[in-house]
Amino acid sequence: MFSLHAVRRLRDFVLDITLSIGQGETLVLIGENGAGKSTVLNLISGILTPDRGEIVLGERALFSFDKRINIPTENRNIGHLFQSYALFPHMTVAENVAFGLQCRQVPKAEIAASVTERLAVMRLSDLADVNASRLSGGQRQRVALARALVLEPELLLLDEPLAAVDMRARGAMRKELREQIQNADIPCIIVTHALHDALELADRLCLIEEGKVAADGDPEEVLGMQENGFIASFTDR
Amino acid sequence: MDLTQFQQKSEVSRHSSRTRLGRAALTLLIAVLLALFLLFVTVPIASLFLRISPEAFLRSLAEPVVLDALSLSLITATMSTVIVVIFGTPLALINARHDYRGRDLVDTLTDLPIVLPPAVAGIALLMAFGRRGVVGQYLDLFGIHIAFTTVAVILAQVFVASPFYIRQAKASFEAVDRIYEDAARTLGASPWAVARRITIPLAWGGLISGAILSFARALGEFGATIMFAGNFQGRTQTMPLAIYTTMQGDLDASISLAIILVMISFAVIAAVKVVTRRNF
Structure with missing residues (x-):
């Protein structure tokens, strides 16, 4: 269970978003470029701080303006995948996946076991010792997902998870992603520009316009709002 | 037609x-x-x-004045580079990543020694750390004398060479994409862990080449050293000072020292080229 109310002054408008997600539910955010979708993810993971509001994950308040709570990013236990995946280019695949466990000072033997297992699950074992800067888009995506999921996060944030994946591989990757999210059984927020992502990954769909929630509900219901200009062009593709 | x-x-x-x-x-x-x-x-x-035969070059390498200057120069330049790196790295990282009031002033002050004439640096250091200097008079009470010692040589080198490292380090830190630092934070890395495991390794090539440039500048330091540390063989007479001193008597020794410095300079340029090419 995750709930968010965040207000933050951006350059062109004030972002003011209220959202909540149930356990194991996947919420997909759609909207124009610059509508504030990625900003919402950054506010949740703590890279940005809201001006006002409250963010609650499970029993824990991550941010509360009234109670003066602001848990630092590194203690939020949220998996955040960036659009570019941000794999550390000076590390191998295995080192990337081990990074978060090392930060948590998990014993070395345990780290090795977790990393090996996670790489096997994600079919990345062959790439363990390859430098992260030499991977294809699809491989990067899987490594970034492995790096986040090995930490057993309580919430998963995915910013355009398939944008850097080769067109032909996208369908298979999307299916795989769906399985990974289902197995993790945690709330998940996905930002996307692709109709297929919205249709196949979303339990619920949320349209953001100029920092406000313009629609939030069942995917078919939201995509049926053809009087909305963005929805009309989104479903037209 | x-x-x-x-x-x-x-x-x-x-x-x-x-x-x-x-x-x-x-x-x-x-x-x-x-x-x-x-x-x-x-x-x-x-x-x-x-102007010098290989035999004469090798012969003068055995002369105490040459050997003393060579070892003193290598030791002091290494020490001053280490000091510059220890103080300069956090400063460069903070100024590359955080905006605070007075940051521009700090940037200007750290750059100042580049444009300041070495003779000005020498007299300034003397006025600060000399026996009757602004700071030196208090150090004198504890029996600590800095001016005209090897410590003064190192301080003069730190003063003139630090901007070469700090500028390069700051530019290298700025070139590291913030997305890697953000990703590391979401994976549980504290700010200190981010600097140690992400930012510094990614800026590594630039840091090394900055340290090499700073070392080279320290090795060549003349004006501030002769004014603030004096010219005593074995204690404060670094290679440039020894070149100047021996030139009046033993020209071969002077040329030999100069040749060693030329070779070090070439090695520095080559090293910087190699290191920056391997940069991410």
């Missing part, structure tokens, strides 16, 4: 031959300027090698 056509055609060919001639003249001019400049740089350096 009628007359006007013929005239036009000859005009065109005359025009193009003139531009061809002009271009050739320009190329020649640039080549001459370039050659003159290269000669101006290389002839003096070559002259060092031509």
